[in-house]
Amino acid sequence: MIRRADEDGDGPTDSDRDLDEEFPLGDGTAAMEADVTCPYCFESMSITLDPGSGSHQQYVEDCQVCCRPWTVFVHYDEDGEADVSIEAADEGDSE
Numbered sequence: 023m024i025r026r027a028d029e030d031g032d033g034p035t036d037s038d039r040d041l042d043e044e045f046p047l048g049d050g051t052a053a054m055e056a057d058v059t060c061p062y063c064f065e066s067m068s069i070t071l072d073p074g075s076g077s078h079q080q081y082v083e084d085c086q087v088c089c090r091p092w093t094v095f096v097h098y099d100e101d102g103e104a105d106v107s108i109e110a111a112d113e114g115d116s117e
């Protein structure tokens with residue numbers, strides 16, 4: 023058996039396991055932006071996310087190109103990866 027000379031001695035050293043129970047938004051691993059395609063003008067662009075607002079988010083944001091409103095759905099998984107989808111927020115309103 024090999025023992026490392028710099029062993030701490032007390033307690034387990036696998037501190038990464040803390041992330042299993044805690045959403046890692048505060049440590050810089052969460053995605054801060056996402057690529058989306060506008061449902062109106064079909065332009066692709068990046069939108070800025072706010073990880074501090076929680077692991078499940080839904081809000082309205084205007085397209086940067088055509089300024090029409092989207093409903094944005096954001097879901098962060100335990101690794102801080104963002105799953106983002108958008109829908110037209112004013113469908114049927116522009117006829």
Ligand SMILES: [Zn+2]
Binds near residue numbers: 064086
């Ligand atoms: Zn657009």
